[in-house]
Amino acid sequence: MTEGPRGGAYGTLSEFVSVTKGVVATGQSLDETNTKAKIVTPFIRTLGWRVYDNSEVLLEYSGEEGFDDQADYALFGPDGVHAVVEAKQIGRNITNSGAQIRRYMRLFGAEWGLLTNGEQYRLYQATDEDDEQFVESVSLADLPSSAHIEDLMRQSVYTEDTAGSPSDEESPEVPSESRERIEEFVNEKRSNDQEPIQQSTFGPLYDSLIESIAPSVYGHEMEKFGLLLSLVGGIHKPRENGRSIRGAIHISLVHDSGTLTTDIAEYAAQVAPSGVHLSGGPSGKGLLTTQKSPHDSSSRRLSEYSVDTLTRASHAVVTQFGKANENELDQLRRAFTAEIPSDKAGANQGQTGLIATSKPKYGRFDQYEPIAEQIDIDPTTVSQFDLVFTVVDRPDPEEDIEAAERILETNRERERDTRRENTVESEPTQSEVEEAARTAAPIVEPEFLREYISYARETYYPTLTDEGKEPIRDYYVELRAKSADEDAPVPVTGRKLEAMVRLAEASARLRLSDTVDREDAERAIKVVRSCLQDIGIDPVEGDFTHDVVETGAGREGEDATEDGGEHDEEVVESVRDVIEIVDKEYTGEAGAPIDAIVDRARSKGISKERLLDHIEQLRRKGDVYSPSTDQYKVV
Incomplete structure (x- = not known):
């Protein structure tokens, strides 16, 4: 097995290995975040998983129940989590981290688990006895010849019947x-x-x-x-x-x-x-x-x-x-x-x-x-x-x-x-x-x-x-x-x-x-x-x-809240005065135009929203009426 099901970050595992060897050979010190970005994520994509499609892959996954533990990657099949992947910093010894990946597999019901530092790949599989067994450890160079890596491939999870699903259409590789x-x-x-x-x-x-x-x-x-x-x-x-x-x-x-x-x-x-x-x-x-x-x-x-x-x-x-x-x-x-x-x-x-x-x-x-x-x-x-x-x-x-x-x-x-x-x-x-x-x-x-x-x-x-x-x-x-x-x-x-x-x-x-x-x-x-x-x-x-x-x-809203009801009564009376003044200025109109009322009220620090609320209060009390659309008069 040398090629992913639909291509990915690299067309084949051999190509992935070649490029990744170049990354390792630079001698650059990669922390865990960069190990994921430059090695682990491209590896998962080469296996055919669309990491940017959240219906297939979730990062920092803690399950539907919201467990405290978080797997770095969860790969989803049609029936739930197919595999979990835990990544460590390149160069770190991962032989003693098996308990962690086994716990994630058990928590999230995954069939497969992968523990990797970018150079070493340790594979685990769930058994019918509710146990998670170590399967094999594969070096970076030996990935293309592994007998089990293909079990992590998306092709083994999604059949041809699901290949035309809306998810596939939404996020093509x-x-x-x-x-x-x-x-x-x-x-x-x-x-x-x-x-x-x-x-x-x-x-x-x-x-x-x-x-x-x-x-x-x-x-x-x-x-x-x-x-x-x-x-x-x-x-x-x-x-x-x-x-x-x-x-x-x-x-x-x-x-x-x-x-x-x-x-x-x-x-x-x-x-x-x-x-x-x-x-x-x-x-x-x-x-x-x-x-x-x-x-x-x-x-x-x-x-x-x-x-x-x-x-x-x-x-x-x-x-x-x-x-x-x-x-x-x-x-x-x-x-x-x-x-x-x-x-x-x-x-x-x-x-x-x-x-x-x-x-x-x-x-x-x-x-x-x-x-x-x-x-x-x-x-x-x-x-x-x-x-x-x-x-x-x-x-x-x-x-x-x-x-x-x-x-x-x-x-x-x-x-x-x-x-x-x-x-x-x-x-x-x-x-x-x-x-x-x-x-x-x-x-x-x-x-x-x-x-x-x-x-x-x-x-x-x-x-x-x-x-x-x-x-x-x-x-x-x-x-x-x-x-x-x-x-x-x-x-x-x-x-x-x-x-x-x-x-x-x-x-x-x-x-x-x-x-x-x-x-x-x-x-x-x-x-x-x-x-x-x-x-x-x-x-x-x-x-x-x-x-x-x-x-x-803003400050206007704060002042209105602090002053309480007494201040509101003063504002209502001020609105009534504004309408009366504007009405006198627009003698040729049926009443005071709302736009002119808004402008005059704003000059007094009254917002448009509060103005309209207070006009409605005055209308209900019978102190103001509307002889025509968007025009008002004081009774």
Whole structure:
């Protein structure tokens, strides 16, 4: 036996052995994490397992019951765990670690167990007597001739009947020719990357990838870049206490109607390695699974999914996130928070990225209001997002012309495609072919982009360099220093620091790097700064307060809470006065226009949400009435 069932990191075990010998021969000291990344993970992939597909392989697996013990890898067959793999640092003696792998096999019901340090491979098998027997020890050089290694292969677990399952369709193995093409693409783009990040968007490689996300939608470069970072993700980091630092990057996009933000998120769902796509159903019906993969259009309710099932996806893209009911929000929170409760800890902790879109509470975004006051999502959920984008529909003649051209050209090309499919006509002219290539085609085709993302996620586990740490540290300290007043809200917490590390790791993965360097840190800072500038300004004090994002409340919200009911009565009376004053100013109207009331109330420190609540109170008391839509008068 020399070849894996579907190819993998390397086409054959002989090829794997040859490359791995080169890694060992360098004499480089590899810790356990790098031994896994450079040797053990490629070995498992060479056996045919798709490590990036969570329906096949889970990392740091602790079982459905959430045991304290965690196996480095759990390989899943149709009936549960087929094998567990425990990896040690290269060069470490593993002959005395047999009890550990036997315990994992017993805990998780695995038929096979493998203990390895990258150079030695010790194989164990469960017996009918509920015992785990040592089978053989194989050196790296002898792997191709082993009589038992093929028992770990995916081919022996999945029959031809299951080969066409949705899971197979969602996450196809990246072919060797695609890997070569990906490497060539990156090398070509990086060779042209001479400009500092500040003088271009993100650099030629990144700009090409960004332009290939929803190419029919003009602009939104920052949001598309954030989605790319989420798709490749950061590095999952186990801790000694059995918990972990998540690598998944969660993105929220709060958008005005008509900004095509949902189209961008849905495109991200198309190129994600695997996942579920959830969308808000009819009012009160919660979330529906509208698309599990490009090949599956069936619909299911979110309630049909267990937390374990959700966390086996690479991503969950949730459009109309605001339509999620309380039970669904709780389910999503437990699935995508950094530390999943122990009863679900086996579900690949924190490895599923959440991409959520929603509209402001009143349909359009008000840039002067904290984001948490405009969407029906509790602050606990908001605080779990690494990036929160606000997409505001602001008129801009130059931007509008470009956006209109993109939409019109895309429609024209689709019209031509439809005509060619449904009528008998001559071949398109050369000018038509060239125009089609210029207007509608992405720089990177969706399938290639999907393979690119899978390859980057699976192959690269970059580590943070000193040069990469410095900008992140300095930016973090700078943000915290902006609130020098001891009574001022703290602008950024350690949660945002970890988010910046994840984003920098994802940037390194996108360029297929083993290290997180200064350029990656600068890209992470750039996208974080963009989000904070959009939604991190306290509208009352003008301070750079990240409490708006992480707790959903700026100082205005704090004051309202502390003052209690007596303060509310004063505000209600103030709202009544505002309506009366505005009504007198607009003598030609049936009543005071709501927009003018909002502007006047804001000048008094009253948010739009509180204003509308108090207007409703006044209406119920009979102190205010509405003679016409969105107009009010005092009785």
